[in-house]
Amino acid sequence: MRPRYYWIALFCLLAGLVAAPQGDQVRTRVAEGFDQPVGKPDADGYYMSRGFASYHPGEDWNGLGGGNSDLGAPVYVIGNGYVTFARDARMGWGNVVLVRHTFMENGSLATVDSMYAHLDRILVREGQQLTRGQQVGTIGTNRGMYVAHLHFEIRKNLHIGINRSAFARDLTNYWRPGTFISSHRKLPGGGRSAMVVTNTYRIGDSIAPPPADSSAAKSAAGEKTAPVKIPAASPRNFRVNRFEDVGPY
Numbered sequence: 001m002r003p004r005y006y007w008i009a010l011f012c013l014l015a016g017l018v019a020a021p022q023g024d025q026v027r028t029r030v031a032e033g034f035d036q037p038v039g040k041p042d043a044d045g046y047y048m049s050r051g052f053a054s055y056h057p058g059e060d061w062n063g064l065g066g067g068n069s070d071l072g073a074p075v076y077v078i079g080n081g082y083v084t085f086a087r088d089a090r091m092g093w094g095n096v097v098l099v100r101h102t103f104m105e106n107g108s109l110a111t112v113d114s115m116y117a118h119l120d121r122i123l124v125r126e127g128q129q130l131t132r133g134q135q136v137g138t139i140g141t142n143r144g145m146y147v148a149h150l151h152f153e154i155r156k157n158l159h160i161g162i163n164r165s166a167f168a169r170d171l172t173n174y175w176r177p178g179t180f181i182s183s184h185r186k187l188p189g190g191g192r193s194a195m196v197v198t199n200t201y202r203i204g205d206s207i208a209p210p211p212a213d214s215s216a217a218k219s220a221a222g223e224k225t226a227p228v229k230i231p232a233a234s235p236r237n238f239r240v241n242r243f244e245d246v247g248p249y
């Protein structure tokens with residue numbers, strides 16, 4: 001290769017390494033089945049106030065008591081998994097937890113993300129390993145924007161994160177949660193662990209990192225793991241319009 005092309009090739013390689021998603025991997029426990037995120041395992045005491053339909057790529061759960069009777073009620077992770085996001089995403093989302101799950105499907109490993117939105121409190125932190133049925137937070141109203149409910153999604157596409165509006169405004173990237181759960185209650189592979197990819201979606205500068213002394217960090221303090229290091233949000237880029245990524249939620 002002529003030297004000039006060598007340098008061009010080297011530059012392209014380095015530029016690619018800088019620009020490309022990091023695609024890190026982390027080991028997590030394989031999910032041996034999935035349950036509903038409220039009234040575990042079967043959503044006892046809850047009703048689905050809004051279903052999976054275009055364009056609402058998730059399911060909303062409310063307590064049978066109606067109104068805000070479910071405010072502060074526990075929200076549970078649907079299966080073993082790894083927390084990739086646990087912050088206040090503001091806008092229409094509020095406090096959000098995203099969990100990545102890997103599980104056996106037709107003899108090979110598949111991966112999905114579960115999303116728990118509008119939480120009143122977040123009780124887990126990014127980088128935490130979760131066990132099926134572990135509490136991730138409590139049902140909230142997103143600062144009074146809604147009657148208290150859980151907005152819950154299961155994503156096929158691992159690149160969505162909290163940038164839902166950047167993806168097709170249809171249901172192609174999502175599983176119908178109730179159907180997915182009922183068809184994946186009991187799965188092989190229990191006790192195993194496997195690698196899952198991380199850093200597959202962007203967390204914009206507008207979203208502040210979780211406070212170091214948050215209740216989430218305290219409640220998760222059982223595990224002595226170093227907190228995830230995330231650069232501070234730039235105030236200059238902070239989006240004050242919380243409706244920018246407008247719903248429906």
Ligand SMILES: [Zn+2]
Nearest residue numbers: 059060151249
């Ligand atoms: Zn919703």
